[in-house]
Amino acid sequence: MKIASFNINGIRARIATLLRWLSETKPDVVILQEIKSTDETFPKNEIEQLGYNIQTHGQKSFNGVAILSLFSIEDLKTGLDGDPEDLQARWIEAEINTLRICGLYLPNGNPCPGPKFDYKIEWMNRFYQRAVDIINSEQPTVILGDFNVIPQREDAADPELWTNDALYCYETRSQFRKLINLGFTDALRALHPTEKVFTFWDYQKGSWQKNNGIRIDHILLSPQASDRLKSCQIDSYMRGEDRPSDHAPIWIELNTDH
DNA sequence: ATGGCCTAAATCTTAGGA
Numbered sequence: 001m002k003i004a005s006f007n008i009n010g011i012r013a014r015i016a017t018l019l020r021w022l023s024e025t026k027p028d029v030v031i032l033q034e035i036k037s038t039d040e041t042f043p044k045n046e047i048e049q050l051g052y053n054i055q056t057h058g059q060k061s062f063n064g065v066a067i068l069s070l071f072s073i074e075d076l077k078t079g080l081d082g083d084p085e086d087l088q089a090r091w092i093e094a095e096i097n098t099l100r101i102c103g104l105y106l107p108n109g110n111p112c113p114g115p116k117f118d119y120k121i122e123w124m125n126r127f128y129q130r131a132v133d134i135i136n137s138e139q140p141t142v143i144l145g146d147f148n149v150i151p152q153r154e155d156a157a158d159p160e161l162w163t164n165d166a167l168y169c170y171e172t173r174s175q176f177r178k179l180i181n182l183g184f185t186d187a188l189r190a191l192h193p194t195e196k197v198f199t200f201w202d203y204q205k206g207s208w209q210k211n212n213g214i215r216i217d218h219i220l221l222s223p224q225a226s227d228r229l230k231s232c233q234i235d236s237y238m239r240g241e242d243r244p245s246d247h248a249p250i251w252i253e254l255n256t257d258h
Numbered sequence: 259a260t261g262g263c264c265t266a267a268a269t270c271t272t273a274g275g276a
Contacts, residue, residue, distance in 0.1 A: 009275085010265045034275085036266060061266050062274070108276060148276075167276065202276065203263035214276080246264075246276080 001097060001254045003029045005144040005217055007105070007200075007247035011035040011066075014245055015043050021238060022050050027251060028070045029096055031103030033146045035064035042066065059089040065105050065145070071097040082126040090123070099225065099254075100134065104145035109166030117166050120148070124175040128182075135182050140224035142254075143184065146247065147218045149176045151186070154196060155215035167216060184220040187232040187252050197234055200247050208239050217250045228254040 004027040008014045011032065022030070030052075035042060039056045047054055051070055057078040058064035067073055075095040079086070093102040104127070109120030134141045150168040153159045162168035180186060188197065198213025207213065221229060230253040239248045 013265060034265090108274085110276065162276095165276075200276075204276095205260095205262055207263095216276080243264095 001029075001099075001256065002027045002251055003101065003142055003144065003219070003254065004249050004251035005031045005033070005103070005146070005219060006249040007033040007146040007217060007245060009034050009036070009245040009247065011037050011042060013243070015046060017238070017241060017243065017245070019046055019050065021235070021249065022047070022052070022068075025235065025249075025251075029101055030068040031092070031101070031144055032066040032068065033064075033103070033105035034062075035066050036061060037064055055092065055094065057089045057092045059087070062088075063105055064089045065092045065103050067092055067094055067096075067101070067103060069094075069096050080123070080126040080130055082129060083122070086123075091127075098140070100137075100139050100141040102130075102134070102141065102143040104143065104147070106146060106148045108148050109172065112164065112166035112169055120166060121171060121175065124172075128175070128178060131179055131182055131184070134222060135184075138224060139222070140228070141222040142219060142225050142252070144217075144219040144250075146216060147176065148216055149173065149218070150214050150216055151176055151218075154194070155198075157196070157198065157210075157212045157214070162214070167214065179220065183223050185223075185226040185229070187219040187221055187226075187229055188215070188234070188250065190226070190229060191232045198236070198248075199234055199250055201239055203246050217247055219250060219252050221252075225254065228256075230255050
């Protein structure tokens with residue numbers, strides 16, 4: 001079973017790219033982030049023609065997440081508990097082929113410090129509460145998406161550039177480490193412990209050409225899902241296509257449960 | 259030279275991204 005995450009940076013600007021990638025790589029499940037679309041304006045038809053079921057959690061202009069799945073999508077939930085005032089569309093989860101699959105678009109948090117950074121940390125606290133429940137459930141669970149977290153020095157081409165940034169500062173990395181310490185496995189690092197690999201390259205300053213990237217899109221596995229991990233790859237070539245997203249897709253393959 | 263972009267929405271610029 002192949003499960004992917006792709007920050008698409010505007011679904012309507014990227015639909016042709018997405019359809020080509022889906023046809024070529026045939027993931028079973030995809031979590032999209034930054035669809036920048038409401039549920040009404042999401043281009044469902046073209047994607048459905050490739051056999052995908054679709055659930056979206058969108059808003060106008062910004063943010064927004066979606067699930068595409070060749071399997072049926074059951075028990076859909078959107079949004080994190082803990083703050084009824086928070087209307088930003090950043091969390092979607094469902095039951096798919098006996099797995100729980102959680103997709104997220106974690107707040108950027110810049111500038112740091114400031115109210116946006118406070119929102120990021122509060123969001124991560126609410127995410128942590130959900131993660132505790134997931135661990136306690138003992139259900140095989142995959143949590144994937146754009147975390148806006150550079151976990152370690154080796155996850156940036158030039159870590160010095162990020163020292164005081166909301167993606168890399170101590171408090172952000174501590175919050176991410178807390179999730180790992182609950183028992184989640186970082187799929188990429190489990191299989192590629194020291195490779196310099198990235199999922200994001202800024203549109204500016206020739207970052208792609210210089211390979212000045214960062215690894216901020218992650219796939220976390222609960223213990224029961226981690227036991228089934230077969231492969232994890234980043235489709236970096238997608239960043240070199242015409243009119244690319246600034247993120248590349250990351251995906252895993254899980255062995256079928258027996 | 260120490261810059262260089264992109265999307266969506268509402269205009270002919272701005273907010274937001276990372």
